[in-house]
Amino acid sequence: MNINIKRELLLPALQRANNVIERRQTIPILSNVLIKCDAQRMSVTASDTEVEVVSFVDLGSTAKKEVALPARKLFDICRELPEKVDIKLELLSDKAKIKSGRSRFTLAISSGTEFPYIGEFDVLHSVNVSANEMKGLIEKTDFAMASQDVRHYLNGLLLEFAPNSIRTVATDGHRLALMEKDKKSDVKSKAQVIIPRKGILEISRLLAGRNKNEEVVLEIGANHLRLSANDASLTTKLLEGNFPDYSKVIPDEGESPIIVDRDTLKGGINRASVLSSDRNPLIRMAFTKGLLTLSGNNHEQEEAVEEIEVEYNGQEMEVGFNVSYLLDILSVIPDPQVRIDINSPDSSCLITNPDKPEIQYVVMPMRI
Secondary structure: OEEEEEHHHHHHHHHHHHHHOOOOOOOHHHHEEEEEEEOOEEEEEEEOOOEEEEEEEEOOOOOOEEEEEEHHHHHHHHHHOOOOOEEEEEEOOOEEEEEEOOEEEEEEOEEHHHOOOOOOOOOOEEEEEEHHHHHHHHHOOHHHOOOOOOOHHHOEEEEEEEOOEEEEEEEOOOEEEEEEEEOOOOOOOOEEEEEEHHHHHHHHHHHOOOOOOOEEEEEEOOOEEEEEOOOEEEEEEOOOOOOOOHHHHOOOOOOOOEEEEHHHHHHHHHHHHHHOOOOOOEEEEEEEOOEEEEEEEOOOOOEEEEEEEOEOOOOOEEEEEEHHHHHHHHHHOOOOEEEEEOOOOOOOEEEEEOOEEEEEEEEOOEOO
């Protein structure tokens, strides 16, 4: 069987596949991509048994074929070929011949019947969202996911559906990020699933560069979630366990909020943290009426101090925070103004946009 395809059509599919495939495989067949031709299109599938990505490419042939090819080698070949060239892929019984211009390659192939699929699953809920909406829900919250936490359910992103909304929540126990969008779904009351870190990473890659109005479909089963776009789909296993009741850790808005320019605060924190200790990335925030004083120091008694004008009429207080946590939040807040609510030096801090209450961030203080 011969397949003629443009390099620019095949390369993105192979890139998605290689993102999923683990470098070190205990199951040899999983180092391959499954090439399947049927009904005038070709699918390129890769899996690590936890995450599966399938890319679709239109072809002019109706011949049927299913083979497994070495993923990394095939990707490297296509990547090194000149741009906008035609690739001829000849699939034989025991090998694949690749031709493009004066270039010739021969690869060993495996039977496609050995390739493990995650397979179909019973869809319990389905919701249609735009690629831009889904991308925003992830980008505004995924940085707060835990990494290799013994509480495995924190090593992922909570996706929560209600009849008229969709929400993402992430926490590592020290900070929390939440974003909500108005979106109708077929959920009768409320449903929650936890998408693992790798699943979130691959979904973000799948959504990157897409038309912001392109519609994607989320299908949720008991143990799996599938996201389907125009030319690809991704299926990921879900994490087991109960996500913490995050509503209990979100503090109420105070009577004396701090309103500050986002970029001014971010710049001040960056400068004040220059002399913070690497082992203890603490920054002190001292609030007085109309003024925020940021300071950082280290074990060598060096210190940096930065003063910023803010809108604040509450009591004087001094609070310590992890520098990285604050900068992560300020890097994803979309609006130029930030609202900070702190009720006491020992209580958690609520950071929001004054005009976007659907985005909320919580940071626990550090001991000064």
